[in-house]
Amino acid sequence: MTTSSEKTDLLEAFAEQRELLLITVRGLTDAQAARRTTVSELTLGGIVKHLAQGEEVWTQLMVKGDGELPDGMLDMGQYRMAEGDTLPALLERYAAAARATGEAVAGLPDLDHSVPLPKTPWSPPEPGSWSVRRILLHLIRETAQHAGHADIIREALDGANSTAQR
Numbered sequence: 001m002t003t004s005s006e007k008t009d010l011l012e013a014f015a016e017q018r019e020l021l022l023i024t025v026r027g028l029t030d031a032q033a034a035r036r037t038t039v040s041e042l043t044l045g046g047i048v049k050h051l052a053q054g055e056e057v058w059t060q061l062m063v064k065g066d067g068e069l070p071d072g073m074l075d076m077g078q079y080r081m082a083e084g085d086t087l088p089a090l091l092e093r094y095a096a097a098a099r100a101t102g103e104a105v106a107g108l109p110d111l112d113h114s115v116p117l118p119k120t121p122w123s124p125p126e127p128g129s130w131s132v133r134r135i136l137l138h139l140i141r142e143t144a145q146h147a148g149h150a151d152i153i154r155e156a157l158d159g160a161n162s163t164a165q166r
Helices: 006-025 030-034 044-063 087-107 133-159
Strands: 114-116 129-131
Touching: 006 030, 006 044, 006 087, 006 133, 030 087, 044 087, 044 114, 044 133, 087 133, 129 133
Parallel strands: none
Antiparallel strands: 114 129
């Protein structure tokens, strides 16, 4: 029996969470992806955009390792489809971000590698650092949380959800 590495296990768990989200947005038009169906401002396209941008930002932090605030990390527009955004383009961006995350993690020495955190409005005066492991766990949790939001939004949109679409 072959035992996979922790990196492999975490990246596979992350891929599974991404897939649940992708099931939820399957077959949507751009108009449906941009439509609010609850009191929340979240839309399905906005969730995909936010998760893609989140992965891009965290991957940049891991790769650069300089603790500098990446462009777009504080962009509140990441939660909405902007004029001209299309769901296929957002899905390609999300796929590219996923590939970049996998490549970045594979290229780092280990999951204990320390990544300095940037100063943000919500961080303590000295933000400190996270291990690559903690960053991956954060991204997995964020993806799972938003996949659940997406299920609710999709069900309110047309009655479908990730369970019904498998």
